[in-house]
Amino acid sequence: MTRRWLYRVVALGTVFGVAAVARHLYVAAAHGNASGVCLFHAATGAPCPACGTTRSVAALLQGEWAQAWQHNPLGLVASAALVVLPAVAVHDQWRGRDDLWRAYTWVESTVRRPAVAVPLLLLLAAHWVRLIQLHP
Amino acid sequence: MDSSRVDMYLVANGKYFEAGHIPALRGELLGADESKWAYLQALDLKDPTMMLVVGFLGGTLGIDRFLIGDTGMGIGKLLTCGGFGIWAIVDLFLIMDAARRKNFETVSRALA
Numbered sequence: 001m002t003r004r005w006l007y008r009v010v011a012l013g014t015v016f017g018v019a020a021v022a023r024h025l026y027v028a029a030a031h032g033n034a035s036g037v038c039l040f041h042a043a044t045g046a047p048c049p050a051c052g053t054t055r056s057v058a059a060l061l062q063g064e065w066a067q068a069w070q071h072n073p074l075g076l077v078a079s080a081a082l083v084v085l086p087a088v089a090v091h092d093q094w095r096g097r098d099d100l101w102r103a104y105t106w107v108e109s110t111v112r113r114p115a116v117a118v119p120l121l122l123l124l125a126a127h128w129v130r131l132i133q134l135h136p
Numbered sequence: 137m138d139s140s141r142v143d144m145y146l147v148a149n150g151k152y153f154e155a156g157h158i159p160a161l162r163g164e165l166l167g168a169d170e171s172k173w174a175y176l177q178a179l180d181l182k183d184p185t186m187m188l189v190v191g192f193l194g195g196t197l198g199i200d201r202f203l204i205g206d207t208g209m210g211i212g213k214l215l216t217c218g219g220f221g222i223w224a225i226v227d228l229f230l231i232m233d234a235a236r237r238k239n240f241e242t243v244s245r246a247l248a
Contacts, residue, residue: 009212016220038217039224040196048196050217074215081215108208124214 003101007089010100014086017078020054021061028058047135049128053078070134073127137168145176152181153243154236161240168247179246181239184232191231195224200231204238 020037040048056075059067068075088100110116142165146158153161165176182204191200198213218224 006208009209013212013216013219016222017216020220037221038196039221040217048217050215053216078215104208107211111207111211 003098006101006104007093010085010089014082017057017082021057024054024058025061047131049124049131050074051131052135057082072131137165137170137173139166141173142166149181151184152236152239154233154240157236157240161243164244164247172247175246176243179242181242182235184235187231187235188228191224191228195227195231196221200227201234204231204235206234206238 038048038051040046041051050072052072053075056068056071056073057079059065059071060075060079068079085100088103092098092100111120142162145165146162150158168176187200187204190203194200196213196218198210198218201207201210201213213219213223213227216223219226
């Protein structure tokens, strides 16, 4: 991963994220339900840890916090990321800074430490089990 | 390091590296101290083919990226269902070269 690719990935992720939420809002309004794009869900029938993030962000846009939490708590993280990451990226490009890249490398080195990685993995496992129980 | 030893290493471990990196890697190995040899043998290099298999099985969860040490990208894939399913497929074509590049970085760091 190079510095330039990080900005490309953030740009692409933002475009796809916004498109997915817009598509969900549109399709959900028209048909009452929207089909997912998740390969894991298509293959196994069980939700992956991120399944429901689009629904969650869409619910948050409509001000329904409880619904957003119910669909997938990671949607709150995704919503924050969808606002913060593009903003920092644009600011970096505008001012010629590299805040986003330094934050990325800091997160990478921090998350690799066992003291951080193990609790995060346990949290993720608990979150996944809850998700599978809610939407089998 | 002794050139016959370096060539032996490159023949035995060629599959772990990109063809374009081999000349640079050879130069680094030739310039390295003899004492690095045992350390070099113990390095944990990732098999690109194995990473492709992992990409097929756990690509949507970002496991392939986590394994080669691209933790940030792994988190990105994990939190987006494998980049809306698209990144997981694109990564099937990128992951082998990414693994080879990471191996080169690992060896370079070990020799530095």
